[in-house]
Amino acid sequence: MTFKHSLLQPFALVALFGFSASALASVTISVPSDVKVLAVNSEEPELSGGIFSSSKSVTLPDGENQIVFRYSPVFQQGGDQTTVNTDAIITKFTASNTELTLEVPEYRSADKAQDFDNNPAWKLVDEKGNAVDVQQDKLIKNGIQLGRQYDAESIAYNKKGGIAAIAPTGASVAAVSAANVQVPVNSQYKTTEEQMLHYWYDKADKETKQRFIQSIIQVK
Template identity: 45%
Template sequence: MYKKILLTGLALSFTAPVLADVKIALPEHVDLLLVNGAEPNVDGGFFSSSSTAVLPDGENQIVFRYEPTFKKGQEFEKMSSDVIVAKFTAKDQQLTFQFPKYRNLREARQFDKHPDWALIDKSGNKVAYAQDKLIHHGVQFGRDYQAEVMKFNTTGSAAAIETNSALAYAAVTAAQAAGTEVAVVPVSPSATDNAASNNSANTSANATTAEEMLMFWYNKADDATKARFKAYVNSQK
């Protein structure tokens, strides 16, 4: 019997291995940092010329940098943009990044002032998204993007995802990376009505399932990630 874990508006079931249905081709000038709060599930490897990020159907949140390189004389110059957070919805699609045709480093630096990019499907249509920046003041090296995104998702930004959704999709990404199918199924209207008629019981159930998801994700993490998570929880007291 499969175990189903319920979150607000979502039902997750873990079954046999399968790939997700949304794929994003990753060009060399895109550094994909996180997908749904977790390390990306990438086919082909980050250093392959044909790397592809694999995401679940539905709403997704990506965190990335735009890092184009330009030749100047016998040397190369590289621009590293601010960190972009974007939220979009897609299903059964193969997408590619699209950026302006900058000719040099000076032009490319305009990207930070006006982040102009797109996700394009096979028909050339742009996928609608909401975006924001993940701003970190001070030293940029060694940033804890997972902790930063957890805080970001508690803000009112249009690119933020709900806390329960963040936990759910983090579990989705972890499960897929382990070769496990994750089916995301909307809760039926009748289930929603029943939940509304029994708020106290539903609140208790949500608290339990949220705890289950936290424990699931925590147990998947390495020691360093666990330590960062503990530090983040303590910082919220």
């Protein structure tokens, strides 16, 4: 063994053990295929496993976490498939260095699965089969459901202080800060959104403004 290799070996071992410790110090949630994770700690979720996997998982830091999910079971009725899309559930829980499984009830028909909205009997269980204490609520949006931004809706929910609210962290802090920008009141704008649009446009440089105008033209 050369002197160079003898020096590298201890550092490699330290790095290996350090990585192993950091990998263990986290919370992993296994999610069944009929559950859609929509947001994690007010951010878009990063799930392991492919689209067609029977189960997926998400890794979270130790401590208090929040996830948004929807139970969407699929039923075969005759020659057709029916998917039940239940209300979005927002929940918080506290766990450390463990592997959890999100369990949902099994229904025999689409009609019975609709009962999930009235009685969301799901649970998080640890490796020993013990249920983890959770606080849950529904993330409701009236009107058109397409194109919902669950990360932004989670931020708004947390600001209101719902039962499943958590303190903003990471990227959500920046989003909250942006949402809290104080814009001078101007009566010429009909909505806050319109006022904010003009506010940020005026803040942009010349090139950004030009790209923005071009994108509007292309949409039209």
